[in-house]
Amino acid sequence: MEGVYYQHRLGKEINLYLIREPKFKTVSVSLIMYRPLDENSTGNALLPQILKRGCEGFADTKSIEEFLGRCYGASLNVDVFKKGDMQLIYLGSNVISDKYTLKGEGVVSDILGFLVRLITKPLIDETGFKKAYFDQERDNIKRLIDARINDKIHYSIERCYEETTKGQPFSRYKYGDAKELEGITAVGLAEYYKTMLSEVPIDIFVVGDVDIADLKAFLDIPPAVERRDIKYPAQALSPRPADAPREVIESMDVNQGKLTMSYTTGIGYSHESYVPLLVYASILGGGAHSKLFNNVREKASLAYYSFARLEKLKGLMVIGSGIEIANYNKTLEIIEQQLEDMRKGRISKGELEAAQRALINNIHSMKDNKMHITDLIIDRIVSGYWMTPDGLIDRIGRVTREEIVDVAGSVKHAVTYFLTAGEKAPEEGKV
Amino acid sequence: MSISVKEIRMERIRENLFFSKLDNGLEVFILPKKDYSKQFAIFATHFGSVDLKFTVPGQTGTTEVPAGVAHFLEHKLFEEEKGNVFDKFSRLGASANAYTNFTNTAYLFSSTSNFYECLEVLLGFVQRPYFTDENVEKEKGIISQEIRMYDDNGEWRSFFNMLQGLYHRHPARIDIAGTVESISGIDKDVLYTCYNNFYHPDNMAMFIAGDVDINDTLALIGKNTPKGLAERKGSIKRYFPEEPSHVHRERTEQRLAVAQPLFNIGFKDSDVGIKGRDLFSKDIITTVLLEMLFGKGSDLYEKLYGEGLINDSFSFDFVAEVDYSYSILGGESPSPDRLFEIIKETIKSMESQGLREEDFRLARNKLLGRYLKNFDTLEYIASNFIAYHFKGANFLSFVDLLEEIDLRLVKERFEEHIKPCDAALSIVSPQ
Numbered sequence: 001m002e003g004v005y006y007q008h009r010l011g012k013e014i015n016l017y018l019i020r021e022p023k024f025k026t027v028s029v030s031l032i033m034y035r036p037l038d039e040n041s042t043g044n045a046l047l048p049q050i051l052k053r054g055c056e057g058f059a060d061t062k063s064i065e066e067f068l069g070r071c072y073g074a075s076l077n078v079d080v081f082k083k084g085d086m087q088l089i090y091l092g093s094n095v096i097s098d099k100y101t102l103k104g105e106g107v108v109s110d111i112l113g114f115l116v117r118l119i120t121k122p123l124i125d126e127t128g129f130k131k132a133y134f135d136q137e138r139d140n141i142k143r144l145i146d147a148r149i150n151d152k153i154h155y156s157i158e159r160c161y162e163e164t165t166k167g168q169p170f171s172r173y174k175y176g177d178a179k180e181l182e183g184i185t186a187v188g189l190a191e192y193y194k195t196m197l198s199e200v201p202i203d204i205f206v207v208g209d210v211d212i213a214d215l216k217a218f219l220d221i222p223p224a225v226e227r228r229d230i231k232y233p234a235q236a237l238s239p240r241p242a243d244a245p246r247e248v249i250e251s252m253d254v255n256q257g258k259l260t261m262s263y264t265t266g267i268g269y270s271h272e273s274y275v276p277l278l279v280y281a282s283i284l285g286g287g288a289h290s291k292l293f294n295n296v297r298e299k300a301s302l303a304y305y306s307f308a309r310l311e312k313l314k315g316l317m318v319i320g321s322g323i324e325i326a327n328y329n330k331t332l333e334i335i336e337q338q339l340e341d342m343r344k345g346r347i348s349k350g351e352l353e354a355a356q357r358a359l360i361n362n363i364h365s366m367k368d369n370k371m372h373i374t375d376l377i378i379d380r381i382v383s384g385y386w387m388t389p390d391g392l393i394d395r396i397g398r399v400t401r402e403e404i405v406d407v408a409g410s411v412k413h414a415v416t417y418f419l420t421a422g423e424k425a426p427e428e429g430k431v
Numbered sequence: 432m433s434i435s436v437k438e439i440r441m442e443r444i445r446e447n448l449f450f451s452k453l454d455n456g457l458e459v460f461i462l463p464k465k466d467y468s469k470q471f472a473i474f475a476t477h478f479g480s481v482d483l484k485f486t487v488p489g490q491t492g493t494t495e496v497p498a499g500v501a502h503f504l505e506h507k508l509f510e511e512e513k514g515n516v517f518d519k520f521s522r523l524g525a526s527a528n529a530y531t532n533f534t535n536t537a538y539l540f541s542s543t544s545n546f547y548e549c550l551e552v553l554l555g556f557v558q559r560p561y562f563t564d565e566n567v568e569k570e571k572g573i574i575s576q577e578i579r580m581y582d583d584n585g586e587w588r589s590f591f592n593m594l595q596g597l598y599h600r601h602p603a604r605i606d607i608a609g610t611v612e613s614i615s616g617i618d619k620d621v622l623y624t625c626y627n628n629f630y631h632p633d634n635m636a637m638f639i640a641g642d643v644d645i646n647d648t649l650a651l652i653g654k655n656t657p658k659g660l661a662e663r664k665g666s667i668k669r670y671f672p673e674e675p676s677h678v679h680r681e682r683t684e685q686r687l688a689v690a691q692p693l694f695n696i697g698f699k700d701s702d703v704g705i706k707g708r709d710l711f712s713k714d715i716i717t718t719v720l721l722e723m724l725f726g727k728g729s730d731l732y733e734k735l736y737g738e739g740l741i742n743d744s745f746s747f748d749f750v751a752e753v754d755y756s757y758s759i760l761g762g763e764s765p766s767p768d769r770l771f772e773i774i775k776e777t778i779k780s781m782e783s784q785g786l787r788e789e790d791f792r793l794a795r796n797k798l799l800g801r802y803l804k805n806f807d808t809l810e811y812i813a814s815n816f817i818a819y820h821f822k823g824a825n826f827l828s829f830v831d832l833l834e835e836i837d838l839r840l841v842k843e844r845f846e847e848h849i850k851p852c853d854a855a856l857s858i859v860s861p862q
Contacts, residue, residue, distance in 0.1 A: 060733075061732075061736070065793075066793065069797055070793070071800075072800035073796055073799065074800065094804060136736070143765075149688060150693075152584075152688075253688045254583050256579040289517060297573060298515070301573050304573055304580055305580075322576060354518070357524030360543075361541075365469050
C-alpha cells in the first residue's frame with residue numbers, strides 16, 4: 001500500500017491518486033469532495049443523488065446503465081460520509097481491470113471520465129436541476145433521513161453522539177435534516193452547487209491493477225471546471241463536557257434495549273497518546289479478546305454483542321450493547337467495572353498482547369481491501385496527519401500498561417443513552 | 432504418506448485451485464493468493480438450519496431435532512474444557528468467526544501471521560466438542576439476545592415473513608437461530624447427536640486462500656484429522672416435508688418501529704431437486720433473467736423508480752438450493768401493495784418476446800464483472816465456493832457456464848418461473 005503510489009494534479013486542488021495493486025481483478029474508483037458539516041449538509045447529501053441521475057451525454061438511467069453494462073457491469077455508487085467535522089460527497093465505481101476485459105479494451109479510463117462528467121456537466125438549466133430528478137431524489141433523501149431509526153444499533157450510537165456533541169457540527173446526521181429539506185429548491189441547490197464546485201477540494205482515488213499509461217485517455221483531458229479560492233474544511237476535537245454525565249432515555253417499540261454510552265478523551269488521531277488509546281479501546285471492547293465481550297457476554301450472558309469503538313477524528317469513544325430491558329442496571333454495573341479495571345491497570349499481559357495482535361492483524365488485513373486502502377489515504381488528508389501502517393504497527397507493539405492506565409484517566413463519561421420500549425425507563429437508572 | 436493433489440487451472444480468471452480428498456472423506460481446496468497479506472481458512476459442514484430431520488449413514492430410523500440446533504452448535508463449539516477458542520486465536524493475532532445459514536455451518540479465521548498454528552487451532556476446536564448441561568444453559572441467554580436483536584431488524588423480519596409466505600412446511604420458513612421457545616428444548620445430548628452425524632469429515636470441506644504452501648498445509652490437515660476413520664458408506668439422508676408448489680400465503684404484514692414500509696417479494700420455484708452443474712446453470716440463467724427484468728436500466732426499474740415506488744435500496748437475487756429455491760426482490764417502498772400489483776401486471780402482460788438480445792448481452796457482461804469482484808475478497812470467494820460445493824457445483828466454473836447460456840434458455844426460464852401466481856409479498860410497516 002505504501003508501494004506504487006502515484007499522485008497527479010488534474011487541476012487546482014483536483015488530485016488523482018493511483019495506488020497500483022496488481023493482485024486485484026477489479027478497480028475501485030472514488031471521487032471525493034470535502035465539505036464542512038454545516039447548514040448545507042442536507043443539500044450536500046442530496047447533491048450526489050441528483051448528480052448520479054444524469055449529465056450531458058447521459059441523460060437518463062437507461063443510457064447510464066447501458067454504458068455501465070458495456071463496462072462489464074461497473075457499479076455506480078454515491079453517498080455522503082461523515083469524517084469528524086467534515087462531510088464527504090462520494091461518487092464511485094468498482095470496475096473490472098482492463099487486463100480482464102474480453103478483448104483487452106480499456107474501461108477504467110472511461111469510468112473515470114464518466115464520474116468527472118457527472119460532476120462537471122450536470123443537467124442544469126435556468127430552472128435549476130432537472131425537475132423530475134430533483135423531486136424524486138429529494139423524496140429519496142427524506143426517506144433516507146427518516147430511515148435512520150430502522151437500524152437500532154446504528155441509531156442508538158448516532159443518537160448518543162448527537163446528544164454528546166449538541167450544537168457542534170459533529171452532531172449533524174450525515175444525510176442532514178428533514179426540516180432543512182423543505183427550504184431547498186431545484187434552482188437554489190443548482191446555484192449553491194455551481195459555487196461549491198468552484199471552491200471544493202476534489203480528490204480521485206484509483207486502487208487496483210492499473211498502470212498510469214492505462215489512464216492516458218482520461219489524463220489528457222483536464223476536468224472542464226472553473227476553480228476559484230479552494231476552501232478546506234476545518235477539523236476539531238470534541239470539547240470536554242463541563243457537566244456530570246447525562247442520561248438520555250428514548251422510547252420506541254423495540255424488543256431489545258440498546259445501551260449506548262459515550263466518552264470524551266481529548267485524544268485525537270494526531271495526539272501522541274492516540275495509539276495507546278487505540279490499544280485501550282481494543283482491550284476494553286475491540287472483539288472476542290476484550291473485557292466487554294468476556295464479561296458482559298460470556299460470563300454474564302447479558303448480551304449477544306458488547307463493544308467499544310473510537311471516533312478517532314473527534315477524540316470520542318462509544319460503548320454499545322443490546323440487552324434485555326430489565327437488565328439495564330446490571331449491565332451498567334458490569335460495564336462500569338470494566339472501565340474501573342482499566343483505570344486501575346487490572347490488565348493482564350495476555351489481554352494487552354491480544355489487543356495489540358488484533359490491531360496489528362487488522363492493519364495488515366487492510367492492505368487486501370481496496371476501500372480500506374482508499375480510506376487510509378482519506379484519513380491522512382482530512383486529519384493532516386500521516387502515520388504509515390508500519391509506523392503504526394511498530395507503535396502499537398510498544399504500548400505499555402502504564403500508557404494505557406494513563407489514557408484511561410483521560411476517558412470521561414459524557415452520555416448514557418438507552419433505547420427502550422414503553423413509556424418509562426425500566427428501573428430508576430443511575431449513571 | 433503422501434497426499435495426492437490435483438491442480439485446476441483457470442486461464443480466463445488467472446487462478447489455480449488445488450484440490451485434495453483425504454481418506455477420511457474430507458475435501459480440501461487451496462487457492463494460492465501470492466500478494467495478499469491475509470490468509471483465510473474456512474472449515475465447514477454441510478449442516479444448516481433446514482436440517483431438522485435426518486438418518487445417519489448406515490443406520491435406520493430418523494432423528495428429529497429442535498429448530499435452531501445448527502446455530503446453537505456453532506456457538507457451543509467455541510467453548511472448550513479449558514478456556515475458549517477466541518483466546519487461542521487472539522494469542523496468535525488472528526481473528527476467528529463462524530456463521531450458520533440455511534444449509535451450512537462454517538468456522539473461519541483470518542490471519543496475517545502464524546497461519547499454520549491458526550489452522551491447527553481451527554481443526555482442533557471444530558473436532559473437539561465439549562458440551563455440558565451448564566454451558567448449554569448459559570448459551571441460551573446469549574442466543575436469546577441474538578434472536579431478540581433480529582426481532583427488531585425490519586429487513587430480517589420482512590425476509591422471514593416472505594419465506595413463511597412462500598413455504599407451507601419447508602423448514603426454510605423458520606429463523607436460522609430458531610425461536611426462544613425452540614432453543615429451550617436443546618440439551619447436550621441433542622448437540623452430540625447432531626455433532627456426531629454432521630461433523631464427520633466426509634460431510635465437511637475446507638477452503639483456504641492466501642499465500643500458503645500447498646504441501647505443508649495439506650500435511651498439517653492430514654495430521655490433524657482422524658486417520659483411522661473411514662468415509663462412511665452412503666450419505667446422510669435429509670428429510671423435508673412435502674411442499675406444495677403454490678405459495679402458502681400471498682401477503683404478510685407486520686408492524687415494527689421502522690420509518691417507512693420495507694418489503695420482500697418472493698417467487699417460489701417449483702423446479703427443485705436439482706444438483707451440481709445443472710443447479711448452477713439454472714442459478715446463472717435465472718440471475719441473468721432477473722437482471723433483465725428488474726435491473727437498473729430495465730423498463731420496469733425505470734417505471735418503478737420514476738413513480739417513487741422503489742429507491743436505491745431495491746435489490747434482487749435468486750436463491751438456488753437443492754431442495755428449495757426462490758427469486759427474491761426487496762427494498763423500501765411507500766406502497767408495497769401497489770408495487771406488487773404493478774410487478775404482477777407487468778410480468779403477466781409481458782411475453783418472453785419482450786426479452787431482448789441486447790439486454791441479454793448487457794446482463795451477461797454485468798454478471799461477469801460482479802463475479803470477478805469475488806476474487807478480490809478472500810472471504811467472499813471462500814464462502815461462495817463452500818456453499819456451491821455442498822450443492823455439488825464448482826463456483827469456479829461460473830465463467831464457462833455463463834458463456835454456454837443463450838437467450839432462449841432465459842426466455843424458457845421466464846415462462847416457467849416468474850409467474851404472478853407463485854409470488855408472495857411481505858411488508859414490514861411503521862406502527
